[in-house]
Amino acid sequence: MGISLKLSDYKTTYDTEWCPGCGDFGILSALAQSAFELNIEPHKLVFVSGIGCSSKTPHALKAYGVHTLHGRALPFALGIKLANPNLEVIAVGGDGDGYGIGAGHFSNAGRRNVDITYVVFNNEVYGLTKGQASPTLKLGMKTKSLPLPNINAGVNPIAWALACGYTFIARSYAYDTKHLKEVIKKGIQHKGLALIDVLQPCPTYNDIHDKGWFEEVIMQPNIKRVYKLEDTGYDYKVKDPTNQDEILRKQLQALAKSFEWDDKVPIGIFYQIEISTYEERINERCKTYFAAPPASQQIEDPLTKQAITDISKLMEPITL
Numbered sequence: 171m172g173i174s175l176k177l178s179d180y181k182t183t184y185d186t187e188w189c190p191g192c193g194d195f196g197i198l199s200a201l202a203q204s205a206f207e208l209n210i211e212p213h214k215l216v217f218v219s220g221i222g223c224s225s226k227t228p229h230a231l232k233a234y235g236v237h238t239l240h241g242r243a244l245p246f247a248l249g250i251k252l253a254n255p256n257l258e259v260i261a262v263g264g265d266g267d268g269y270g271i272g273a274g275h276f277s278n279a280g281r282r283n284v285d286i287t288y289v290v291f292n293n294e295v296y297g298l299t300k301g302q303a304s305p306t307l308k309l310g311m312k313t314k315s316l317p318l319p320n321i322n323a324g325v326n327p328i329a330w331a332l333a334c335g336y337t338f339i340a341r342s343y344a345y346d347t348k349h350l351k352e353v354i355k356k357g358i359q360h361k362g363l364a365l366i367d368v369l370q371p372c373p374t375y376n377d378i379h380d381k382g383w384f385e386e387v388i389m390q391p392n393i394k395r396v397y398k399l400e401d402t403g404y405d406y407k408v409k410d411p412t413n414q415d416e417i418l419r420k421q422l423q424a425l426a427k428s429f430e431w432d433d434k435v436p437i438g439i440f441y442q443i444e445i446s447t448y449e450e451r452i453n454e455r456c457k458t459y460f461a462a463p464p465a466s467q468q469i470e471d472p473l474t475k476q477a478i479t480d481i482s483k484l485m486e487p488i489t490l
């Protein structure tokens with residue numbers, strides 16, 4: 171019989187100490203609502219983070235949580251999923267954490283296509299360490315936390331993910347929790363690696379891309395800078411993953427949309443394709459090399475209850 175869960179079952183009372191008005195609150199709320207609406211039991215759910223303001227998120231969610239090292243959320247998350255594919259694994263963290271320190275992991279995760287979800291809180295600054303420019307802040311931009319305009323160019327996470335092979339690529343906005351929740355749910359339901367880049371205003375250090383900028387009416391009647399791709403009839407999904415022409419067409423379309431920024435900022439799903447996951451590929455090899463993922467392997471004799479694994483070699487002192 172299924173367990174009847176309430177939304178409050180997904181939240182702890184941990185105080186994240188985020189600043190008033192921080193976009194992180196909206197993302198936290200959307201994450202809890204997504205898990206609740208998909209009826210994922212908390213003991214089957216894992217949140218993995220790196221370091222930063224947003225990396226405190228796993229503490230505030232009632233599920234398994236791992237607060238790892240800077241830039242290392244993705245490799246931890248991939249390892250957890252491979253060890254126990256029955257878990258729903260969601261990596262969370264900031265743009266500095268994921269696109270800066272974790273840049274190599276970000277690229278290579280795309281090549282593998284492990285079935286996890288990665289939610290990036292993108293505020294264009296390193297909030298926890300007082301607002302230095304992060305990898306997504308564009309060249310020449312000057313936030314109130316910088317003494318001079320940014321001397322480096324910014325990366326485009328959507329285009330980057332596309333180049334690396336991510337199979338679900340989306341963007342949402344932290345103050346539109348309804349939209350964000352729906353995108354996260356679709357990312358979780360996607361079979362493969364899902365990136366959800368979330369525009370996350372940081373009112374403390376980023377005064378150029380704030381709520382007023384994102385929601386400014388740029389065209390009457392009431393057309394805001396942030397607009398939804400789904401409202402324009404945009405078709406993001408590759409229907410036939412064997413059709414190279416369709417794949418190229420959808421990738422080029424997503425690429426073009428990813429560079430829209432100053433006057434119009436699209437949110438929604440940019441691209442989705444279903445291909446084999448890393449787990450499926452490794453399962454093919456498991457038939458020859460491994461009996462099952464580590465979490466499913468037998469570790470005791472069912473009759474004698476004696477351990478049938480031998481870790482004595484791991485306990486031996488290392489001699490150089």
Ligand code: SF4
Pocket residue numbers: 187188189191192193194223224293297298371372373374375
């Ligand atoms: Fe949020 Fe910015 Fe404050 Fe960090 S510094 S908690 S990102 S508002």
Ligand code: MG
Pocket residue numbers: 264265266267291292293294295296297304
């Ligand atoms: Mg950041």
